[in-house]
Structures are given as C-alpha cells and as structure tokens.
Amino acid sequence: MSFEPSDKYTDSALRIGDTDPYPQRLVGEFIGTVVSNDWVNPEYKHLILKVHPHALKAYAGQMFHLLCPSPDGAEVWMRRPMSVYRVDRTEGQVEFLYKTEGRGTRGMAKLGPGDDFNIAGPLGHGFKLEPGWKNIVVLGRGVGLATLAPLSQLAAEHGVGVTAILSARNPDVVMSKELFEELGAKTITVVDTDNSSAVENVETILEDLIAKGKADAFFTCGSNRLLKLMQRLGEKHHVPGQVAMEQIMVCGFGACYVCMRTFKVDGKLTLKRVCRDGPVFNMQEAVGW
Amino acid sequence: MVDLSVKIGAITLQNPVQPASGAFSWEYNDVIDLNRLGALVAKTICREPRLGNPTPRMAETEAGIIQSIGLPGKGIEYFLDHIVPEYAKFKPPLVVSVNAETIEDFAALAEELSVPDVDVIEANISCPTRNQTGGNFAMHEDYTRDCIRAIRAKTTKPLWVKLSPNAGDIVSIAKAAEEAGADCLVIANTFLSLKIRTDNFRPALGNKFGGLVSPALKPIVLRMVYQVAKAVKIPIIGIGGVTKAEDVVEYMLAGATAVGIGYAGFRNPTALITIIDDLEAWCNERGIKKVTELIGAVRDDDMEMDTLVAASAGV
Numbered sequence: 001m002s003f004e005p006s007d008k009y010t011d012s013a014l015r016i017g018d019t020d021p022y023p024q025r026l027v028g029e030f031i032g033t034v035v036s037n038d039w040v041n042p043e044y045k046h047l048i049l050k051v052h053p054h055a056l057k058a059y060a061g062q063m064f065h066l067l068c069p070s071p072d073g074a075e076v077w078m079r080r081p082m083s084v085y086r087v088d089r090t091e092g093q094v095e096f097l098y099k100t101e102g103r104g105t106r107g108m109a110k111l112g113p114g115d116d117f118n119i120a121g122p123l124g125h126g127f128k129l130e131p132g133w134k135n136i137v138v139l140g141r142g143v144g145l146a147t148l149a150p151l152s153q154l155a156a157e158h159g160v161g162v163t164a165i166l167s168a169r170n171p172d173v174v175m176s177k178e179l180f181e182e183l184g185a186k187t188i189t190v191v192d193t194d195n196s197s198a199v200e201n202v203e204t205i206l207e208d209l210i211a212k213g214k215a216d217a218f219f220t221c222g223s224n225r226l227l228k229l230m231q232r233l234g235e236k237h238h239v240p241g242q243v244a245m246e247q248i249m250v251c252g253f254g255a256c257y258v259c260m261r262t263f264k265v266d267g268k269l270t271l272k273r274v275c276r277d278g279p280v281f282n283m284q285e286a287v288g289w
Numbered sequence: 290m291v292d293l294s295v296k297i298g299a300i301t302l303q304n305p306v307q308p309a310s311g312a313f314s315w316e317y318n319d320v321i322d323l324n325r326l327g328a329l330v331a332k333t334i335c336r337e338p339r340l341g342n343p344t345p346r347m348a349e350t351e352a353g354i355i356q357s358i359g360l361p362g363k364g365i366e367y368f369l370d371h372i373v374p375e376y377a378k379f380k381p382p383l384v385v386s387v388n389a390e391t392i393e394d395f396a397a398l399a400e401e402l403s404v405p406d407v408d409v410i411e412a413n414i415s416c417p418t419r420n421q422t423g424g425n426f427a428m429h430e431d432y433t434r435d436c437i438r439a440i441r442a443k444t445t446k447p448l449w450v451k452l453s454p455n456a457g458d459i460v461s462i463a464k465a466a467e468e469a470g471a472d473c474l475v476i477a478n479t480f481l482s483l484k485i486r487t488d489n490f491r492p493a494l495g496n497k498f499g500g501l502v503s504p505a506l507k508p509i510v511l512r513m514v515y516q517v518a519k520a521v522k523i524p525i526i527g528i529g530g531v532t533k534a535e536d537v538v539e540y541m542l543a544g545a546t547a548v549g550i551g552y553a554g555f556r557n558p559t560a561l562i563t564i565i566d567d568l569e570a571w572c573n574e575r576g577i578k579k580v581t582e583l584i585g586a587v588r589d590d591d592m593e594m595d596t597l598v599a600a601s602a603g604v
Contacts, residue, residue, distance in 0.1 A: 248347055260344055
C-alpha cells in the first residue's frame with residue numbers, strides 16, 4: 001500500500017488469484033489482464049480479458065462497467081457500460097466486441113496483451129429463456145449483434161434452437177456470424193448494399209419463421225425500426241420478446257437515476273433504470289428511440 | 290488499533306466515511322459490505338412521486354461530470370414502506386435527505402420521516418437545479434434560517450443541513466443554519482454548471498444546467514469547510530472531490546468531522562471501503578490513536594509571517 005500523492009484513485013478491485021474479502025457479493029470490481037485486443041474489421045475490435053472467477057458469473061445480456069483508459073491524455077471520468085460478448089468459463093475469460101466510436105472505446109482500443117483493465121459487474125438483468133421455448137429468433141443490427149451473440153451460448157446450453165438474422169450496412173461489417181454458427185445457430189445475413197435489410201424483407205423472413213414454428217420468442221438489440229417490426233409481429237402472432245437497451249450511465253447500481261428510459265407498462269408511460277431494471281426488457285414495453 | 294469513530298451531536302459514526310446523498314442506495318450492498326460505512330445516506334425524498342428531469346442526465350466535461358437528475362422518487366409513502374426497511378437491515382445510522390418546495394412542506398415532511406428507523410434528517414435545501422424560493426433555500430441566509438427553524442420545530446431527530454456552494458457568502462448561511470437549530474452542516478452540494486455541445490449547439494443536459502461532480506471541487510469546498518469551521522461550533526461533513534484517504538485527512542484538518550463521497554464511488558464502486566482501510570493504515574503509520582485528533586488540526590496559527598522570512602525558508 002502506498003500513500004504517494006500520485007495515487008489518484010483507490011483501488012480495491014479483485015485481481016486473478018485474490019481472496020475475496022466479501023464473498024457474498026453479487027457484483028465485483030475486477031482488474032483483469034488483457035489476453036488480446038484485435039481488430040475484427042475496420043470498425044470493430046474484440047477484447048479478451050482474463051479475470052477473477054467471480055466475474056465469470058455473467059450471462060447473456062448482462063453488462064460490465066468498464067474503466068476505459070484515456071485515448072487522448074485527458075481524463076475519462078466515467079465507466080462505460082458494455083454487454084458481455086462471450087464468457088469462457090474454461091479459460092477464465094470474458095470477451096467484449098465493440099465499435100471504436102467515443103472516447104471510452106477509443107481508449108479501450110489502445111489496450112494490448114498483458115495490460116490491466118478494470119471492470120465492474122456483472123450488472124443488470126440479462127436475457128431469460130422460458131422453459132417452453134424450443135426455437136427462438138434473434139434479430140440485430142450493428143453493434144447490437146455483440147449483445148445478442150451470447151444468446152447462442154445460452155440457447156445451446158438449454159437445447160434451444162436459434163435463427164439469427166444479422167443486419168448490417170455491408171457484408172464486411174456483419175458481426176458475430178461465426179460465433180452464432182459455431183454454437184449451432186442458423187444465420188440469415190441481410191445488408192443495406194443489396195437492400196435485403198429493408199424492413200419489408202425482414203418482415204417476410206420473420207413471417208416465414210413464425211409460420212414454420214421456429215419463433216417461440218423474439219430477441220433484438222441495436223435498431224429502432226427492427227424493434228418496431230418485432231413488436232408489431234410479436235403482438236400480431238402472440239410471440240413474446242426481449243430487447244436490450246442502452247443509455248448514458250453513471251453508477252451501474254441503480255443509485256443515481258441517470259440511465260432512465262421510457263417504457264409503457266399496462267398502458268401507462270413510466271421510467272425505468274437501464275442498469276438495474278434492465279438492460280434487457282420486455283420487448284412490448286419498450287418505447288423505442 | 291486506531292479509533293476511527295467520530296461523534297456528530299448525539300450520533301456516533303464508526304468511521305468518518307459515508308456516501309453522499311444521491312450517489313448511493315442500499316443496492317450497493319451487491320458490491321460492498323454496507324456495515325463498514327460510517328453512515329448510510331438515502332437519496333433525497335420528496336412528498337409526491339416525481340419522474341425527475343429529462344435525459345440526458347449526465348455529461349462528461351474536461352474537469353468532471355455534470356449531472357441533473359431532478360429528485361426522482363416514488364414519494365414518501367413508498368419510501369417509508371419499502372425503502373427504509375431495506376436500509377434498516379444494516380447497522381450504520383440511516384440519514385434521510387429531504388427536499389420540498391415550501392418551508393411548510395419541508396417541516397411537515399421532516400416530521401413524517403421522524404420514524405424509529407430513521408436516525409438523522411438531512412435537509413437538502415441546496416438542490417442546485419431548484420430555484421432559491423422553491424427548494425434551494427441555501428442561496429440566502431434568511432430563507433435558510435426560516436426553513437431550518439421550521440423543521441427544527443417539527444422534529445427531535447438530529448438535523449443536518451446541506452449547504453450550497455453556489456451561494457455568495459456560505460459563512461453567513463452556515464451561521465444562520467446553526468442559529469436556527471442545525472446539529473451539523475453538510476458542505477457542500479454540487480456546483481451549478483453548463484455544457485454546450487459544439488456539434489449541434491445544444492446544451493448537453495436535458496435540464497440545461499447541472500451540478501459539477503469532480504475531484505476538482507476539493508480545493509474549493511475545502512476552503513469553504515475551513516472558513517465555516519472557524520465560524521460555527523457544530524460539526525461539519527465535507528463533501529467534494531474525495532477520492533482517497535488523504536482527502537479525508539485534509540477535510541478533517543480543515544475542520545470537518547466526517548466526509549461524504551459521491552464521484553469516487555461512481556468510478557470505483559469499492560472505493561469507500563478502500564478509503565476506510567487506507568485511513569486506518571494512514572493513522573497507524575503515524576501513531577495517531579484517534580482519528581478525531583485530526584479535526585481542525587491544520588497548523589495555521591503562524592501564517593502571519595514576514596514575506597522575506599518566508600521566502601528564505603527551506604522548500
């Protein structure tokens with residue numbers, strides 16, 4: 001322990017091998033070691049982090065709150081919430097797939113093998129599979145697919161079949177296709193370049209899946225128009241659904257009321273906290289953005 | 290062994306480290322042992338359910354974050370029935386922060402909240418996004434005096450008063466609060482601030498103005514604590530920019546009896562526990578047996594020195 005003035009922030013996060021002084025915890029602050037942080041295409045990077053075993057309790061749809069390094073020398077004051085892309089319990093690793101966009105993710109992009117990375121979590125309620133569901137449909141766009149990808153892991157563990165419709169601007173930035181297929185999901189890629197990502201076409205695909213009995217539940221993230229489409233078809237055909245939402249976030253524990261979004265519950269508009277009431281919500285209650 | 294306990298009026302805190310109101314809830318039990326904190330401080334409660342301010346509610350700036358939440362909550366009934374019992378599961382005293390738009394309602398709320406499981410009423414008369422005749426009474430010493438006097442008449446619970454750093458003369462306001470019956474002064478709430486986005490020319494926060502939350506506040510608030518401590522007899526809790534044990538020491542040297550922490554707990558959810566551990570270690574290393582020895586122990590009685598003498602001293 002050092003008391004030099006240069007110790008800007010206190011640090012009681014758990015490193016790999018540390019004994020936990022508060023073992024009943026549901027959430028931890030962890031310092032993991034970066035295994036790799038590689039580009040998967042011109043816009044997205046894939047970070048693999050070796051972590052304390054408590055962090056491996058994370059499941060699909062849950063988030064970690066990331067203390068990103070600075071991209072530019074100036075302070076990054078707040079953590080950035082990010083859903084977990086994959087949890088590898090055998091290797092003791094959590095993985096993130098992210099688009100380098102804001103200051104947080106640009107700082108994160110600078111991390112290299114062996115670097116420390118402080119993450120807090122797992123936070124929030126993730127995706128849940130109901131016992132009666134045999135086949136689910138996952139529909140996502142852009143970085144939303146990184147949030148949906150671990151559903152394939154969850155579904156495989158429960159013997160549930162997955163059809164994943166992956167939407168993107170062009171074929172080069174289609175995310176998570178391999179991860180879905182690796183775990184037995186059937187994938188359908190739709191892109192803007194050939195207009196296959198148009199709502200009318202996606203609607204036809206969904207109607208077809210519903211008719212074939214392949215849609216016991218809907219899951220989506222990352223696109224307002226795809227959310228609206230799934231809400232409409234879900235209501236029409238009585239298909240339940242879940243949506244993962246995002247919002248600017250501060251504490252991550254439900255204390256600060258920064259990450260609010262509007263939902264319609266029993267016909268009434270209300271606010272919910274993305275960090276604690278979500279980030280995964282009943283699809284029909286989401287108001288969209 | 291270091292005795293970390295401090296007394297604030299009739300209340301004993303096991304250590305001088307507590308969360309700041311609005312930056313904490315019992316839900317932090319997920320990540321830290323709440324029984325280790327000096328006190329538990331609930332988010333400010335208003336009588337009626339409130340949605341709070343439009344989003345975005347937080348924006349980063351070069352020197353910290355600005356935020357404007359707008360006191361959302363489910364109202365006093367829900368608070369007493371559902372939230373107070375959550376806090377009652379833990380040992381540290383429960384401080385309930387309260388805000389109202391009129392002096393009468395402030396007093397009535399304080400009375401209704403004076404139930405056995407509530408240990409302290411903290412009058413949040415300084416919410417920066419409310420106006421000075423509508424809940425932000427700490428901008429003016431007469432409003433402060435009238436409001437605290439009215440609350441004092443309605444509750445026998447220890448009464449802490451949270452002051453505003455946005456007032457011109459915080460010392461006069463502190464004295465008015467003491468005179469009106471406050472048991473402790475909480476210094477200070479957040480600094481009223483603004484950020485304008487250069488990409489779309491719009492204020493970054495949905496409520497336009499917000500309060501600055503940042504380690505940058507520490508030297509400013511420390512100065513306020515120091516000045517107020519010289520002018521009042523009641524204890525002070527310093528809040529602003531505490532991120533490490535030495536910051537607690539600094540506030541105590543300036544005259545604070547305890548500190549509140551907001552930002553550091555946002556950034557490192559386990560920060561409060563580490564700060565408590567580090568404070569104990571800091572005292573141990575220096576042979577300080579009781580943390581209360583630090584209160585007001587700043588060495589400033591020989592500061593009227595000759596400039597030429599001072600400039601010839603070692604660095």
